[in-house]
Amino acid sequence: MTTTASVDLTIRDISAGAATGSTCSTELLDAPWDVDARDPGYGPGASMADAAPAAAPRQGEIPQEYREASAEELDRRIRAAKAELGDRAVVLGHFYQRDEVVQYADYVGDSFQLATAAKAHTEAEAIIFCGVHFMAETADLLSAPEQAVILPNLAAGCSMADMADIDQVEECWEQLMEVYGGEEPDADGLLPVIPVTYMNSSAAIKGFVGRHGGIVCTSSNASAVLEWAFARGRRVLFFPDQHLGRNTAKAMGIPLEQMPMWNPRQALGGNDAQTLHDAKVVLWHGFCSVHKRFTTAQIEKARAEHPGVRVIVHPECPMPVVDAADESGSTDYIRRAIEGASEPTTFAIGTEINLVQRLAAQHPQHTIFCLDPVVCPCSTMYRIHPGYLAWVLESLLEGEILNRITVGPDVAEPACTALERMLAVRPAARPVPER
């Protein structure tokens, strides 16, 4: 499918029989407030089969006027509210957010770029984060205390971030300390294990990492962060995304036998003590259900149907997919690779469909399509809808701050330490090979 319409319109057209293709759920057509009312899970989309934690935030019903407003009315009201609020509010939109919301964003980017944008806007009283829960937490960590970070729909969590629960992580650490004989450095001054968390994790996990000498990474700087960690420790405990951890460590030459997986439901994570001693990277049993959908068969099909196709996938994809692709890199890398292609090129991209279709619309000189032929957006990004944005913006105008995301000082202090360590090692963006 090579359409460049928005994903929402594509889903509507497929469902109406006006376009070819398929979606992963007919419930993608349902209004998000209907999903909020009935579904304690992640909702339709890539994470619909994942089990949401019982304590995951729920979104209460928003007023009828927003549920019943037409797209045209919401558009008029959002633009009017933004104009009246001016510099008092900044709207941030993640790359994976639907076009129908991204059109109102003052900044569009990945989670770290958006948190940095939030930090730069000291004049804004409110930061409206059209992304998911952990991203709003990170924006709260980096912004000034008096600034309110707002998540338009509280049910917009992240199934991958939820896979590393703080109680399970604390339990894992206790067991590892028993195996490694405590947290003290060895004769070479190296700690037994350094915890590293991907940006896509809760503030509680970032705080845990900060308290135990660890660090945060992004998909752009994961190898530089692992090098930082190996300069200070014998091993790394990497969470929550096993695929980013495995792909990054493998590219650094670490053998797969030295990357055991930690399953939090089993004693010693399902390993024996010797395996944990021999480990270089202990991988947490987490994954992104969006990127897990990509397969080597899809790459073979793309190559058979489009000779010369350039296949670029995100490092949250499983290792065989990353190995079979021509390149792998963060959303920012993918964007720069497409922008930097001087000749018309066919790209098959392994990342979230909203970003892929937006890139296709922005670069009509290229043929750009998603490796996965089934339209299946990120479930939790999909929970944000213009109706929620209109609701939080108009409430701000009336002096009411809704859906504020705050991180308590006990967590915020060590979480900021872990983020600052990352900022100190953050390399320049990885160059895209010239084509």
Ligand code: SF4
């Ligand atoms: S794409 Fe994956 S990691 Fe990103 S918000 Fe969605 S579920 Fe979470």
